[in-house]
Amino acid sequence: MSAEPVHPRDAFRLDGAEEQENAFLDAINRGRLHHAWLLTGPEGVGKATFAFRAARRLLGARPDPANGILGSLGSDPVVRQVSARSHPDLMVLERVGEDGKLRKVIPVDEARRLAEFFSQTPATSPYRVAIIDAADDLNVNSANAILKTLEEPPPRGVIFLVSHAPGRLLPTIRSRCRRLAFTAPGEAMTVDFLQAQSDLTHDQAARLAHMAGGAPGLALRLAAADALGADDAAHEILRNLPRLDEGALMLLADSFRGPEGQGRFDLLFDRLSAQIHTMATTQAMAGVGDGLDRWVLAWERLRVLPYQTEGVNLDRADAFWTAMRELRSAAAAA
Numbered sequence: 501m502s503a504e505p506v507h508p509r510d511a512f513r514l515d516g517a518e519e520q521e522n523a524f525l526d527a528i529n530r531g532r533l534h535h536a537w538l539l540t541g542p543e544g545v546g547k548a549t550f551a552f553r554a555a556r557r558l559l560g561a562r563p564d565p566a567n568g569i570l571g572s573l574g575s576d577p578v579v580r581q582v583s584a585r586s587h588p589d590l591m592v593l594e595r596v597g598e599d600g601k602l603r604k605v606i607p608v609d610e611a612r613r614l615a616e617f618f619s620q621t622p623a624t625s626p627y628r629v630a631i632i633d634a635a636d637d638l639n640v641n642s643a644n645a646i647l648k649t650l651e652e653p654p655p656r657g658v659i660f661l662v663s664h665a666p667g668r669l670l671p672t673i674r675s676r677c678r679r680l681a682f683t684a685p686g687e688a689m690t691v692d693f694l695q696a697q698s699d700l701t702h703d704q705a706a707r708l709a710h711m712a713g714g715a716p717g718l719a720l721r722l723a724a725a726d727a728l729g730a731d732d733a734a735h736e737i738l739r740n741l742p743r744l745d746e747g748a749l750m751l752l753a754d755s756f757r758g759p760e761g762q763g764r765f766d767l768l769f770d771r772l773s774a775q776i777h778t779m780a781t782t783q784a785m786a787g788v789g790d791g792l793d794r795w796v797l798a799w800e801r802l803r804v805l806p807y808q809t810e811g812v813n814l815d816r817a818d819a820f821w822t823a824m825r826e827l828r829s830a831a832a833a834a
Contacts, residue, residue, distance in 0.1 A: 505720045508548035508633070509592075510583050512567050512574060515693075516685040517546055521569035523680060524554055534678040535653035538635075540666045541682030544718025548633045550682070551660035556582055558658055559589055559625040578625070588623040591630040595637050601759075604810075606637045611645035618654035628657045635661040635669055643670050650676040684714035694719055704728060711774070727767055734771035737824075738779070741831035749824060756816040765816045766806045769823070773802045794830040801826055 514521075527533050537554075539547040553570040557563070561572035561579050572579050581587035593610055595603045614630055622628050632638070638646060649659070650673060661677060663669060684690075690709035693716040694700055700708070700723065711727055712719035733752060737744065756765040776799045783792055802823060809819045 505717065505724055508552045509585070511549045511552070512564075512571065514546045514549045514553060514568060514570075516689065517550055517682060518569060520550060520680045520682060521553070525557075525569060527678075528557075533658065535657060536650055536659045536661065536677040538661050538663060538666060538669075538674060538677035538679045539682065540663050540679055542684050542713060542715050542718070543664045544712055544715035544721065545682045545684050546717060547662045547664075547682050548631070549717070550680075551631045551633065551662060552582065554660065555590055555629040555631060555658075558627040558629050559587060587625075589625040589628045591617045591628075593630065593632045594634075605639045606632070606642050608639065608641040608645055611638065611642035614646060614649050614659075618649060618657045622656055626656065628654065630657075630659045631662070632659065633662040635663045635673070636665050643673060647673055647676075684712075685716065686714045690714050690716045690719050694723065698723060707731065711771075722767075725763060725767055727771070730764070730767040731771045731775075733768060734775050737772065737827065738775055742828045744824065744828070749821075753817040753820050756820060761816055762806075762810060765809070765820070769802050769806050772823075772827075773799055776802065798826050798830040 524537070537551075539551060541547055550570070553568075553572070556572040556576075556579055557570050559578050559582070561576045561582075564571040564573045578587065582590060585592070591614065593606050593614070595606060597603055617630065618628055620628070632646065635643075635646075646661075647670060661669075661673070666674060666679075687706070687709040690712065691702065691705040694705040694708060695702065697720060698705075705719075707728060708719045708723050711722055711731070736748070752768070755761065776795055780792060780795045780799060783795075805819055805823060808814065809816055
């Protein structure tokens with residue numbers, strides 16, 4: 501069994517980000533703390549964890565060198581308030597609502613609260629801090645609301661914007677931030693991380709590390725979401741094409757129903773797309789071109805279908821059966 505991923509507000513260690521933490525600490529020590537920090541890099545490499553570590557330091561938590569450069573004592577009152585979401589000088593904007601449900605975007609009403617939050621002086625801390633996790637989840641109206649705050653930097657205020665795809669952000673947002681880039685530590689370190697957090701075998705951890713591109717946090721979330729099961733299911737579907745087990749497919753289709761079905765649906769399509777991409781690339785490099793165009797078309801369709809399904813509220817089971825028909829056609833043409 502794998503450990504459930506903890507929220508970044510409750511994570512106290514961050515390995516592999518010493519350069520970024522030193523750069524931030526140096527800015528504080530030199531009196532050149534920028535009012536906005538854009539934290540960029542692949543999903544699951546610790547950007548949000550860094551943001552909370554830096555926030556605790558700005559809010560006055562006592563340092564704990566045992567937990568790294570920006571580590572804080574777990575017993576400190578500031579740390580406890582942050583974990584309890586009750587610190588008066590910290591504001592967090594994220595897709596997860598107060599009811600615990602994941603929303604499609606960060607609502608504009610919440611983004612507009614940022615200006616009011618920074619219009620007030622710090623209540624108990626040296627700074628007021630806001631974390632936007634992730635800025636990629638802002639819609640146009642929300643982004644414009646954030647931009648107004650960035651254009652008029654608040655005194656004693658600092659904003660951390662987490663972004664997995666900074667190129668999609670408004671150029672005016674990017675230009676008003678100091679950027680810190682984070683990279684994945686690699687598959688070997690991620691395998692060690694996963695095995696320390698769970699009872700996964702080395703082979704299982706290696707598969708997950710590869711799926712996550714060497715990003716530890718993403719690999720842990722994939723493990724908790726049963727990405728290995730989805731990967732096995734995708735392998736069975738592709739291995740048996742064009743003949744498929746209708747009974748097994750019906751069970752899969754039924755698993756996509758309900759609030760949690762979207763996650764399982766997205767994960768299966770991600771693994772199907774990844775395996776088709778690997779297969780098509782291998783064939784192309786070997787000079788095998790028969791039916792390759794059909795596989796490329798199938799891959800493109802599988803990549804966009806989850807977004808289309810969620811965007812226009814299509815029935816996921818119907819979309820799944822459509823995809824199976826396309827895969828059968830691609831296999832028959834090969």
